[in-house]
Amino acid sequence: MRIKKYIFSLFVMGAIFFLMGPTTVFADSPVTSTDFYKAYTDVNIVKTASEKGVIDQQIADYLHSSKNPIDVKAAVINALGWKIEGKSNAESYVKLVYSKDMDKLDIDSLSGDETFCISYMMALDDYFHVDKALTLMDKAYEKNNTSFTIAIIRSVLKGQAVLDNGSWGMIWFNTENVLNDKTLAKDMKQEAIDNIVAYMKLYEGYMTDKPNEKAVLNRLAGNDRYSTAVEISKYACSDQSKYAVLASGNSFPDALSAAPLAKKYNAPILLTDKDKMTEATVSELKRLKVESVYIVGGTGVISSNIENELSKIGISYVRLQGKDRYETSVKIAEQLGTPTELAVVTGDDYSDGLSIAPFAANKGMPILLVPKDNIPDSIKTYLTNKNIKKTYIVGGSEIVSDNVGNQFPNVYRILGSTKYGRNQAVISEFGKYADWSTVFISSGENFPDALAGTAIAARSASPIILVSNDSSTLVNNYMKNKTSLVSKFNVLGGEGAVPSSILNSAFSLDNIIKNK
8 A cells, every 4th residue: 555655646746747847856745855854964863863764762862851952853853764664763762762652642741842753753654644643743833832843844744644635735835834923933953944945845836826726615415414424424534433423413512512522533523313323324333433432412412222222233432411511511621631722612602613613623622611691610610720821712701701701711812793703713813723725614504514524624623614695795805815725615514504605605616616
């Protein structure tokens, strides 16, 4: 399989070479073609790493020490290099430093630098599959989002991730964003930066100012909300998934908090009726070879009959429930470790939760539901002894009152006069993290289809844009400067949920190439 993918990558690069002219020469890929360690060969440990190509105790100790600069650590890892058949430096590093296997390591307890080192080694070890490495790199960036070194290597991994789907313009777009970010501390040698930029800039020609020149419209829809969730799962999970999240298709609150849980376990969100799963849902669980299901919500929304159905097909389950929607959101939050940031949204409507779900989930940030005027005891208890550095509250005091908001630490409100204005405000707030190569479009008036979509949007921090007849002009104005960045528009739901007439008004659909 590796050899086949390698041959394919050579073919792709040959095609790029042909299309972009004789003066442009592409090497293999962003991860393998940015050998910036050469700017650091005057540092002995970098030279040693280049000569050995495999990690040993000396190199591991250097990477593990908090006293050593992050850019030299990056150069050491870069110097360890890559092979077509793969390497195992990340696994070896974890064993040398922690005496554990990788799957036993508590990543959330590590510093940003440590997470960065493991992530970057993972990417070089297996550059054909960088999704897990990129997830860790995102965590490293969250913990240290002022380091230019971490940000630029993150852009390299993001470039690698989009290589196979044809979104080559995003490779330069992500890199350029890093170069223009004035909040980053330039903790890398200019010669090394120039090396990375020289390669990534080769993809600049694939960016375009023409709206949707290469964009594809892809509708993820089934005959009903349950089969739509299945279609979304099939789109996201071509292979098996050990876990799945099961939420009510008739009630939105519990599922709103479930996206970070789904992201943690790389699991789809599937929907069920109260007393019986549909055949499509059962078939999808079997196709994915799911071993364990997280049921979100109490028996009032998903009865014990569902537990029996799961047991009959050999799937274990864990039910996460509280006495109400607010406590259930706490039970889900408790599964996410020790966060430093929180997302807080109203439990009375779904739109604000949908807006922030992809970004909160991508960052491992719990989503807590609150009533407007009084904070539940379950949330007060959850906040005890938490070191929360930032709380994002979506909406003004007319949605989440100051009486509630003031109970949270370090509050930052994301404002908007309507659900669509807040949707765009949320996307803008997290634009630094967003991947615009794929955008998800959901009804702002109907919740079920979008709930399942939060799980896949979270994997790449892709925006979910809410639309309706009332929002078309607002969305159209907001997207004018962003449409050229999008390679794929994924519509969550069929014509009944998101009519083509709304898509035409909001996104100038005539310029989008439709999937058949």
